[in-house]
Amino acid sequence: LRQTVQNIVLASRPHGHITADNWRLTETAPEALQEGSVRVRVQYVSLDPAMRGWMNEGKSYLPPVQLGAPMRALALGCITETKAPGLSVGTYVTGGLGVRTEACVPAQEVAALVPGADVPLTHHLSVLGMPALTAYFGLFEVGQAKKGDTVVVSGAAGTVGLVVGQIAKARGCRVVGIAGGLQKCQHIENLGFDAAIDYKKEDVLQRLGDHCPTGIDVYFDNVGGDVLDAALAHLARNARVALCGAITQYNETSVRGPSNYLSLLINRARMQGFIVFDYMERYPEALEHLTAWLKAGKLKMQEHVMQGIENFPHAVTRMFEGKHIGKLLLKID
């Protein structure tokens, strides 16, 4: 029997970069389980760039994590006790369980994994998880990508970017990925991207011109900053820019706006933000496509699993350093 619950709580809000003293490891007594809720033993926590935003005070698409509360995180675990009809002990679920060894959450806040899906558990936090759903709706709904389009994705070796590029290829688009470093660029080329641009070594503005001679039809932005500006400069007529994130800006104390935004005017183009949660009702449709691409070998994902809840601060730092390729996870159990 588990005596205490370990939690990583938000000890202070970062100014700029996250530091070790923004976190504190606490031990608490297990909560009492409410009617309609389940107790979940957390097994894997997903590391996501969005975490940086959740740490800020002030209005966003979700309320900020409160000081002293467990850090918000998407996670996967197994039900150990249930007071919710239809969710039985032993069922695996995903949801916003938080960075803790055990979570008691209302049934409607978790999704049960379909039994017999025959994929590794961790895939439900990566290639069949929120990052993949984000890629799917951003690319096909917001970006309206269709066969023959030139698609450019930044943060191309991140979880979302890797899915964007691969499913765009699966739909018949030309895909150019922007990533940092030779290893990442080689990785995305091996996955079938038509071209890779190394923003650390190459002139992104010029290379986008080389690789997109008819302009960019869909730009999927994960990074903001100079790369967004370079992409705006190469938009095709009627282009769509899907704003998914701005990882270069999250740790900045002031955001720099895209000075080439008037390219939207000249090219009758649009830039649109989205939040994957808005598409919840259509997750099953997306998962059907993603699973089919996965099984057909068109969608691959490296996963990096770090160990131990106490290593969460290191895992966050590693994610923002951007040295890994693919999906970063923390195994709790």
Add this chain to the structure above:
Amino acid sequence: LRQTVQNIVLASRPHGHITADNWRLTETAPEALQEGSVRVRVQYVSLDPAMRGWMNEGKSYLPPVQLGAPMRALALGCITETKAPGLSVGTYVTGGLGVRTEACVPAQEVAALVPGADVPLTHHLSVLGMPALTAYFGLFEVGQAKKGDTVVVSGAAGTVGLVVGQIAKARGCRVVGIAGGLQKCQHIENLGFDAAIDYKKEDVLQRLGDHCPTGIDVYFDNVGGDVLDAALAHLARNARVALCGAITQYNETSVRGPSNYLSLLINRARMQGFIVFDYMERYPEALEHLTAWLKAGKLKMQEHVMQGIENFPHAVTRMFEGKHIGKLLLKID
């Protein structure tokens, strides 16, 4: 018989602000009239902020005006000679005639005024002209404004802005206008705008919050810069930003991007540029609505007519100084 044609030609390209030596007044012999073209005696030239962009070298939605060529301008005139079937001498036409006393242009580049429309000639360059069509398609197509929406328009006392605000009111929107100076603000309030913000005296960011308690559903941007940033900070969920222009940025040598662009992400909002020429096939539909609102007294426009082609440089300066309210025209004849 007219012996010579007077032209205002582009003598040099401006760096930043337009100066008097960017223009030269020339006299040329009348052109020979080609088959399929008409000779037009130019009577009114429209002064438009877009002129600043046309003077720049480099790719835009129209080719740049060539050095030594007559300045591009929307204008209205009367056919004095015709080699085009269906266009007879004495017919009034509008089109990109340029800043000159006489223009020979292909028939497809002009639009004949509907006889008996029973409105002053100058209205065809203002409240029934390109600025009004720009307002119509930007507001209702790009902005998707509908009854009950909160609409904010900048440059609200400019030609486009005045039309945006009035036709938004006519469709049942709440309208907040942003303009510079007490006189302009009083003018738009007299026209029925629900509120006016004086960006020269008031804190636009704070006043938008006061006047748009549920956020901005449609922001029609004519100015860019700080005002665009303030509007982005107050977007409602699923808001639409129609980018029509950026008059604060046209005379700058480097454009400042909107640092609040991540509000698009949080609010699942979009920012979209447009060019009125893309809606050419639907001009008749728009003109029908605009004419009806005009006749119903729901659409009004002050027009300021300056005299003489030689005063074109002064007229341009006056337009960018923004001291007039409404539409600025230059009478050529």
